[in-house]
Amino acid sequence: MKNAESETTGCGRARPARLTGIAVPLGAVYTKKEMAVGEFTVLPELAKFCKKAGLGIIQLLPVNDTGTQSSPYSGLSAFALHPLYIDISALPEFSALYESDAKFAKKYDAMLKKFPYDGATRYDYQGILDAKTELLEALYASTDIAASGAASDELEKWIKKNPWIASYAVYKNLKKKYRQSTWKDWKKEDQTPGAAEIKRRWNSAPAKKEHLFYAWTQMRAAQQFRAASAAVRKAGIILKGDMPILMNEDSCDAWALPEIFNHDLRAGSPVDGENPAGQNWGFPTYNWEYLKEHQFGWWVDRLKSAEQYYGAYRLDHILGFFRIWAIPARDTTAVLGHTVPYVPVSRQELYNAGFDDGRIRWLSQPHVPTGLVEDITWNHDAACAILGQFMNRIGGEELWLFKPELKGDKDICEADLGAWCGEDAARRIKDALSRCWRDRCLIALSEDSFVPVWTYYESSAWKSLSDDERGRLKGLIDHAEWEQSRLWERQSDEILSTLTSSVGMVPCGEDLGADLPCLPSVMDRNGILALRVIRWCRRWKEQPVQPYIPLGELAPLSVATSAVHDSPTLRQWWQEDRNGAALFVRTHPECFGVDPGDWNAVEAAAAAPFSPAAAEGFLSTVARAASVWCIHPAQDFLSLEERYWLSNPQDERVNIPGSVSEFNWTYRLPALLAEINKDENLIAKIKRIAALHNGGNQ
Numbered sequence: 257m258k259n260a261e262s263e264t265t266g267c268g269r270a271r272p273a274r275l276t277g278i279a280v281p282l283g284a285v286y287t288k289k290e291m292a293v294g295e296f297t298v299l300p301e302l303a304k305f306c307k308k309a310g311l312g313i314i315q316l317l318p319v320n321d322t323g324t325q326s327s328p329y330s331g332l333s334a335f336a337l338h339p340l341y342i343d344i345s346a347l348p349e350f351s352a353l354y355e356s357d358a359k360f361a362k363k364y365d366a367m368l369k370k371f372p373y374d375g376a377t378r379y380d381y382q383g384i385l386d387a388k389t390e391l392l393e394a395l396y397a398s399t400d401i402a403a404s405g406a407a408s409d410e411l412e413k414w415i416k417k418n419p420w421i422a423s424y425a426v427y428k429n430l431k432k433k434y435r436q437s438t439w440k441d442w443k444k445e446d447q448t449p450g451a452a453e454i455k456r457r458w459n460s461a462p463a464k465k466e467h468l469f470y471a472w473t474q475m476r477a478a479q480q481f482r483a484a485s486a487a488v489r490k491a492g493i494i495l496k497g498d499m500p501i502l503m504n505e506d507s508c509d510a511w512a513l514p515e516i517f518n519h520d521l522r523a524g525s526p527v528d529g530e531n532p533a534g535q536n537w538g539f540p541t542y543n544w545e546y547l548k549e550h551q552f553g554w555w556v557d558r559l560k561s562a563e564q565y566y567g568a569y570r571l572d573h574i575l576g577f578f579r580i581w582a583i584p585a586r587d588t589t590a591v592l593g594h595t596v597p598y599v600p601v602s603r604q605e606l607y608n609a610g611f612d613d614g615r616i617r618w619l620s621q622p623h624v625p626t627g628l629v630e631d632i633t634w635n636h637d638a639a640c641a642i643l644g645q646f647m648n649r650i651g652g653e654e655l656w657l658f659k660p661e662l663k664g665d666k667d668i669c670e671a672d673l674g675a676w677c678g679e680d681a682a683r684r685i686k687d688a689l690s691r692c693w694r695d696r697c698l699i700a701l702s703e704d705s706f707v708p709v710w711t712y713y714e715s716s717a718w719k720s721l722s723d724d725e726r727g728r729l730k731g732l733i734d735h736a737e738w739e740q741s742r743l744w745e746r747q748s749d750e751i752l753s754t755l756t757s758s759v760g761m762v763p764c765g766e767d768l769g770a771d772l773p774c775l776p777s778v779m780d781r782n783g784i785l786a787l788r789v790i791r792w793c794r795r796w797k798e799q800p801v802q803p804y805i806p807l808g809e810l811a812p813l814s815v816a817t818s819a820v821h822d823s824p825t826l827r828q829w830w831q832e833d834r835n836g837a838a839l840f841v842r843t844h845p846e847c848f849g850v851d852p853g854d855w856n857a858v859e860a861a862a863a864a865p866f867s868p869a870a871a872e873g874f875l876s877t878v879a880r881a882a883s884v885w886c887i888h889p890a891q892d893f894l895s896l897e898e899r900y901w902l903s904n905p906q907d908e909r910v911n912i913p914g915s916v917s918e919f920n921w922t923y924r925l926p927a928l929l930a931e932i933n934k935d936e937n938l939i940a941k942i943k944r945i946a947a948l949h950n951g952g953n954q
Contacts, residue, residue, distance in 0.1 A: 269783040271812070271813065271884060272568075272762050272785075272884050272885065273312075273884075273950075274884055274885070274949060274950050274951075275311075275312035275313050275494070275884075275885050275886075275949075275950060276310065276311055276312060276313070276879070276885070276886045276887070276888075276945065276946035276949045276950055277306075277311055277312060277313025277314060277315055277494070277496070277885060277886070277887040277888075278306060278311050278313070278314060278315070278887065278888065278889075278890050278893060279315040279316075279817070279821075279887050279888065279889050279890065280302075280314070280315070280316070280889070280890040280925075281294070281316070281317045281328070281821070281910060281921070281923060282294045282295075282296070282298070282299075282316050282317070282319055282341055283340065283341070283379065283381075283921075283922070283924065284890065284910075284923050284924045284925050285298050285302055285890075285924075285925055285929055286298065286373060286924065286925070286928065286929065287301060287928055287929050287930055288373065288928060288930060289345070290343065291367065291368060291371040291372070291373075291384060292371050292372060292373050292374065292376070292379045292384075292924060293340065293341075293371070293379045293384050293924070294341070294924075295341050295342065295343040295480075296341050296342065296343060296477070296480040296481045296483075296484045297343040297346050297480060297484055298484075298929060299314070299484040299485065299487065299488050299495070300484055300487035300488060300491070301929055301930075301933065302314060302488075302929060303487060303488040303491040303493045304491065304933065305929065305932060305933045305939075306491075306493050307491050307492065307493065308933075308939050308943075309938075309939045309942040309943050309946065310942065310943040310946035310947055310950065311493070311942065311946055312492070312493060312494060312946075312950070313493065313494045313495075313496055313568070313885065313887055314488060314493055314494070314495050314496065315496040315498070315570070315887050316495070316496065316497060316498060317498050317821060317910075317921075318331065318497070318498045318499070318500055319337055319338055319341055319481070319497075320332070320333055320334065320335070320336060320337060320338060320500075321333050321336040321337060321338045321339065322338060322504075323431065323436065324382065324385075324436050325504070326381040326382075326918070326920065326921040326922055327911075327920065327921050328498070328500070328921060329500045329502075329572065330504045331500060331503055331504055331507055332427075332428075332431075332504065332506070332507050332508055333420075333424050333507060333508045333509065334420075334503060334507075334509050334554070334558050335418070335420045335424070335557075335558065335561050336420075336421075336424050336474055336508070337474060337477040337478060337481060338477075339385070339388055339389060339392060339473055339477060340381070340384065340385050340388065341477070341481075342388065342392070342473070342476060342477050342480060343480060344364065344388060344391050344392070344395075345364075346480060347395060347476055347480075348476075349395045349396075349398060349399060350395065352398075353394070353395060353398045357394075357398070360391075360394050360395075363390065363391065363394065364391060367387040367388075367391065370383070370387065371383065371384050371387065373928060375926070376924075377902055377907045377908075377923070377924065377926070378907075378918070378919060378922040378923065378924065379922050379924050380922075381918070381921070381922050392469075392473055393469065396469045396472055396473070399472070401465075401468050401472055402465055402468075402469070405461070405464045405465040405468070406464070406468075407468055407471070410475075411468070411471060411472060411475055414471070414475045414478070415471055418474070418478075418561075420557075421470070421471045421474060422454065422455060422458040422467075423454050423458075423508055423511075423512035423513075424470060424474070424508045425458065425466075425467040425468070425469075425470040425471055426454050426457045426458050426463075426467060427439070427508040427511055427512065428470045428508070429463060429466045429467055429470070430442065430446055434446075438505070438506040439506060439510075439511045440505075440506070447511075448511075448514060451512070454512055478564070481564075481565050482564055482565060485564075485565040485566070489567065494567040494568050494762070495565060495566050495567055495568075496566060496567070496568040496569065496570060496762075496764070496887075497562050497565065497566035497568070497569045497570070498569070498570045498572060499558065499559070499562065499569050499570065499571055499572060500572045501571065501572045501573045501574075501576045501577070502523050502537065502539035502540075502541075502572075502573070502576070503517070503539060503540070504539060505519070505522075505538065505539060505540050509554075510540060513554065515543065515546050516542060516543055516546055516547055516554055517540040517541070517542060517543060518540055518541045518542065518543050518582070518596075519540050519585070520584070520585050521540065521541045521582040521583060521584065521585060521596070522536055522537065522538055522539060522540065522541070522582070522583045522584075522585055522587075523537050523539050523540070523541050523576070523580050523581065523582065523583070524536040524537045524581050524583050524590040524593060525537075525581050525590060526581050526590060526593060526710040527590070527591060527710050527711050531590075533589035533590060533591055534581070534583075534589055534590025534591055534593060534710070535590055536583050536587070536588065536589060536590045536593075541580050541582045541596060542580070544596075544597075544747065544751070548750070548751075551754065552751060552754045552755065555751075555754075555755055556754065556755065556758045559755060559758055559759045559761070560758065560759060562759075562761070563759045563760065563761055566761055567761055567762065568761050568762035568763075568764060569761050569762075569763060569764065570764045570765070570766060570787075571755075571763065571764065571765045571766065571784070572766050573766055574752075574765035574766055574767050574770070574775075574779070574784070575767065575769075575770040575772070575775070577747070577748045577751050577752055578744040578745070578747065578748040578770075578772055578774070578775060578778070579595040579596060579597060579598075579740070579744045579747075579772075580595070580596050581593045581594075581595060582594060582595070582596040584663060584664050585663075585664070586663035586664025586665070586666045586667060587664035587665055587666065588664070588665050588666055588669065588690075589665070589694065591694045591709065591710070591711070592664075592693075592694060592696070592699055592709065593710070594699055594701070594707045594710075595707075595740065595744075597740070597743050597744070597747060598707055598736075598740060598743075599736045599737075599739040599740045599743060600701060600705040600706055600707055600736065601698070601705075601706045601707065601708075601732045601733065601736050602704055602705060602706075603616065603703070603704040603705075603706070604704070605732055606706070606732070609728040609729065609731070609732055610725070610728060611725075611728075611729070616698075616706075617657075618717055618720075619696070619697040619698045619706075619717045619718075619729075620696060620697070620698040620699065620700045620706060621657050621658065621696070621700075622657075622658065622692045622693060622695050622696060622716075623650070623655050623656070623657065624643065624647060624655065624656045624657075624658075624689070624692045625654055625655055625656075626639055626640060626643065626654040626655075626656070627639075627654065628688055628689075628692070629642050629643055629685055629688070629689075632677070632681050632684050632685050632688070633676065633677050633681060633685075638676045638677065641676055642673055642676050642677070642685060643656050645671060645673075646658060646659060646662060646667070646668060646671070646689060647659060658693065662693075664693075665689075665690040665693045665694070668686050668689050668690050668693060669686055669690065671686070673685060673686070694709075695715055695716050695717075696709050696712075696715055696717065697709060697712045697715040697717040697718045697729075698712070707736075708733045708736075712733070741772065741773065741774060742774075744772065744774065745774035745777075745778060748774075748775075748778050749778050749781065749782070752778065752779075752782045752784065753781075753782055756782045756783060756784065762785070763782070763783060763784045763785065764784065764785040764786075764787065764815055764885075765779055765784045765785065765786060765787065766787050767779065767786050767787055768787060768789065768792075768820070776811070779813070780811075780813060783813070784813075785813050785814055785815050785884065785885065786811055786813065786814040786815070787814065787815050787817065787820075788810050788811075788814050788815065788816045788817070788881070788883060789817055789818075789819065789820060789823065790804075790807075790816055790817070790818060790878050790881070791818070791819075791829055791833075791836060791840070793805045793810065801839070802839075803839070803843065804839065804840060804843050807877070807878070807880050807881040807882065808880075808881075808882050809882065810881050810882045810883050811882070811883070812882050812883065812884050813884060814882075814883040814884065814885075815883060815884075815885045815886070815887055816878055816881040816883035816885070816886045816887075817878075817886070817887050817888055817889075818874065818875060818878060818888045818889065818892045819888070819889050819891075819892055820889075821889070821910040821911055822910075822911050822913050824905070824906075824909060825889060825891045825892055825895070825905065825908045825909060826871060826874060826875075826888075826889075826891075826892040826895055827866050827871070827891070827892070827895045827901065827905050827908065828905040828906060828908065828909070830866040830870060830874075831865070831866055831905060837862075837866075837870075838862035838863065839862075840874065840877075841858070841861050841862040841864075841873070842858055842859075842862050844873075844877045845857075845858045845861060847873045847874075847876050847877040847880075848861045848869070848870070848873035849861075849869075849873070866895075867898075868895065868896050868897060868898055871892065871895040871896050872896055872941055872945070875888060875892065875893075875896075875945045876944070876945050876948055878949075879945050879946070879948035879949035880948065880949070881949070886949045889910075890925060891908045891923075893938075893942055894925070894926065894932075894938070896938055896941045896942065897935065897937060897938045897941075900925075900926045900927060900932075900938075901926075902926060908923070909923065910923045
């Protein structure tokens with residue numbers, strides 16, 4: 257077999273060398289010098305640990321400013337770094353002010369006492385951010401920049417290299433003025449000022465001092481991160497970043513650059529078994545037509561900015577570059593979403609298939625009987641009055657159609673029905689009408705353009721069709737979907753080829769749950785490493801066993817991993833999915849020290865509870881994958897030594913999808929990095945696992 261390093265990817269780029277790495281949120285790693293949150297300056301120390309353990313990659317979650325949101329995927333800016341990760345004591349202004357200003361020194365010491373390393377499993381995101389912001393403001397106030405209201409030579413040079421800072425600073429200053437509320441709640445003149453007005457405000461003398469504070473903060477953050485990433489690179493370690501595909505609606509970019517977003521649509525995912533209403537993430541979709549006209553410049557600038565720090569990057573939700581699930585902004589669920597781009601079914605095609613205007617209306621507009629509401633109010637006049645708020649009656653029939661001005665079920669949920677019924681009845685009526693709102697076979701995107709609802713076959717209209725009508729309609733839907741697949745391939749190839757060729761970083765893509773036939777070939781053509789979570793790499797359609805895919809069959813151009821930040825850790829999965837864990841042991845008994853021919857020994861190992869030996873067996877098995885990179889969460893490496901286990905395995909998780917709490921995204925390692933760095937047993941185990949993978953040629 258050829259050595260992996262001598263081969264090239266589909267785009268002609270040299271295939272990366274086989275490496276093993278560790279994935280960890282930056283905030284989770286801390287030392288005695290720091291508060292109980294990781295900072296940019298911890299990375300060189302983490303690189304030393306990786307070097308000793310034979311690891312060649314450090315993968316981080318996004319480190320962009322997210323404001324009051326702890327989720328790293330809810331960015332306030334595509335470019336600005338998070339002040340949370342600034343090491344206050346390492347700033348050039350710190351020592352002089354600490355020694356000369358007793359008030360500042362007291363405030364800094366109080367912060368350390370308030371947020372110490374105490375062994376707790378989570379850190380206080382907002383508390384630490386508030387404390388650091390106050391200290392940063394005090395440090396800035398001690399500078400000549402604050403005194404003069406003019407940028408220093410150093411800052412002026414940095415601003416010229418980072419033109420995005422002007423809109424970010426104006427935006428952050430307004431966020432502070434409006435007590436962090438969303439820009440859509442600001443005064444009209446502040447909501448959409450436009451590029452010229454933003455520039456004028458940036459240069460406005462009265463606000464210049466405040467604006468330069470944010471520029472100075474970002475300059476210092478960038479300097480710390482660049483120095484830390486340079487040290488990581490010097491140690492021979494690749495630092496891998498994470499690029500969220502979407503931006504928060506309440507972000508500087510969505511505010512300052514509205515033309516690159518579709519603000520009337522929200523991104524999400526369609527209905528599936530675990531999400532009967534789909535997922536509505538609340539983030540605006542992209543205006544890819546505009547971005548294409550401008551050579552995808554905003555995305556290219558993002559990558560070039562990231563390249564200051566990283567040698568590799570992960571494109572979050574890469575499926576979104578092929579097509580995004582777009583949901584009307586006024587809908588609460590994702591049921592009536594559709595793919596963008598899309599190929600519609602035209603009204604003329606429906607005519608040609610034998611559907612007249614009346615039948616098309618039946619398919620695309622819910623028909624609501626008066627009795628639906630009357631059964632709740634027990635009053636015909638009240639039912640008609642309530643329906644009249646949302647709907648138009650069809651002639652003299654007891655049937656109603658939603659008014660064209662209704663844009664989503666939020667219009668129903670937010671309506672006041674107090675004049676006609678009590679609170680409980682109003683809730684039941686709104687729930688019933690919201691269900692009717694979603695009960696469609698086709699979505700009318702215009703007078704002559706339609707797309708199917710993702711679950712069109714469950715709609716009342718579809719169920720009412722004859723077999724012949726269903727066959728004709730499904731033929732139109734299937735043809736449009738076939739045309740769409742070619743459209744998605746063209747779009748993704750165009751975008752991804754531009755992005756990947758714009759920088760020298762190794763591209764990786766989060767393609768979990770994607771089932772597009774064109775996706776693997778597009779990723780391969782553009783040299784993008786796919787993601788393979790080993791516990792999910794099974795032949796799910798093969799009943800009843802659903803065997804694991806042989807590790808040698810995984811695409812070489814991929815990253816194998818034991819878990820991701822949204823999933824249970826290896827330890828939690830092993831304890832909760834006993835069938836999956838047992839099948840893994842039966843599939844690879846030799847990696848768990850068991851003779852494959854000794855059936856009793858194999859079954860005993862399969863039934864055994866999780867242990868450090870089980871962790872080592874699993875990670876050693878994954879090391880044999882054909883994937884060019886193996887990157888595992890820090891928690892899974894730490895499970896090799898029981899002393900690092902938390903009493904509740906769930907506390908080792910980074911995030912629990914579908915929930916919003918102070919728990920999510922505030923995980924921290926169960927020990928100081930200095931302590932972990934001295935753990936020779938742990939280091940030896942990781943080094944053996946890394947050697948199994950790094951030395952393999954596929």
